[in-house]
Amino acid sequence: MLRSVFRLDDAVRAGMTPDQLRGRMYERIGRSVYRRRDTVIRPVDVYAAFSRSSPDTYLSHTSAALAWGIWLPPRIQPGFPIHLSRTGPDRTVPRQKNVIGHWSSAAPADVREIDGFRIASPALAWTQLAGSALGLEDLVVAGDALLQDPDGPPRAENVVGTNPLATTEELERLLQRRAGFRGRRLAMEALPLLRARADSRPESIVRQRLIRQGFPESEANPVLGFVEGRRIRPDLADRVHRIAVQYEGKQHNEEAQLGRDILRDADLERIGWISVRTDKAFFTPRGEQAFFDRLRAAYDKRGVIIGRVRRA
Structure with missing residues (x-):
């Protein structure tokens, strides 16, 4: 059929x-x-059909990233045009309707075959994103997506692969081998900023902006312990000062989830932690500033003064 x-x-x-x-x-x-x-x-079916256009063609760039479920800015959505890359000494690029073609010097090991089609490995796709008009923050977000833990949230439907999609060591080896590609300098800048265990794109952005604002770096999704059999696992945790940051996605508006959130914050308080929450309002200038003010107040309670840092 x-x-x-x-x-x-x-x-x-x-x-x-x-x-x-x-x-x-x-x-x-x-x-x-x-x-x-x-x-x-399904986007994956479209990718499979186009990438089978010739034996030396594979899905690449943002199309490959979307197929792997790598976190990208909302402006980048599945659909046309599709990015295809071709290897070979003649340096020809795929040319057809609804396709942006590229020539690639990728090694055979950097291209995978999965679900019947050829696709850039997650690590290769990440290096290609570095040259695809992503800024540093978004490139770090994409890299965090590669390092997700298997016990994190379920992967999105209609994507391929399993977590983790890559390791920092794999990214380091690839950057050492691929000298001179477009975006390499940005990729080298982003690599040491990647962190494992992030559960979502917003969570990764919040973590990065906390650091830029001068807050101590937080650990993503650590298990802090158990209270009455309930696992305590905040989104971001500063273990030294016992301050947790929680990003509440849209699912937190559901009544059952709201109850779990209240219980979670109570559990954190019982083990001596302060919990500071934020949501989509963080992505407005006023909401972001209000969150930073609440977080500074939490650090004030710990006797730690966090100065204001002008946002880049």
Whole structure:
């Protein structure tokens, strides 16, 4: 049975005729790539069909990052155009409808085959993001996504791979091998800022901005202990001063989750910690400043004065 997105050779093997493909049920979306109009297409199926265009072509750049489930800015969404890279001595790039083509010097080991299509390894995709108009903060976020723990939140639907997608050692080795690629300087700057165990893009951003504001660096999602069998695992924790930061995503508005949040903060208080919470308001200038003020007040209670740092 054909997938919602398929190639011409798949259709031929299934016994379809050219007239059928020209009918109203199907739409050509790329060179020898078609979709069924009556089905919802999955991004991974689109990536698979396009990346199978030739043996030396593989999914790359932001398209590969999206397929792996790497955290990217909201402005980067699945869809067209798709990034494909080609290796080879002639340095030709893929050219077809709905495709941005690249020539790549990647080693064979840096390209994976998964779910029937070829794709840049998570580490290679991260280095490609460094040259794809991401700033330092977003590149660190993407790198944190590679280092997630297996026991973190479930991965998004319709992405490939399992956590962790890469290690810092793997990224270091790749940067040593890939000299001179576009974005290498930014990748080298970002690498020492990556941290394991982050659970979300907002959490990674909050952690980075805390450091830039002069707060002590916090550890992501450590298990601090148990209270009556409940695991205490704050989003960010400064163990030295016993201050926890919690980022409340939209799921925290649900009644059952609100109850768990109240209990979690009570558990932290019982073991002598201060919990400071924030949410999507952090991503407004006023909300961010209000959060930093609350956090400074928490450090004041510990006898630690945190000065104000002008935001870059």
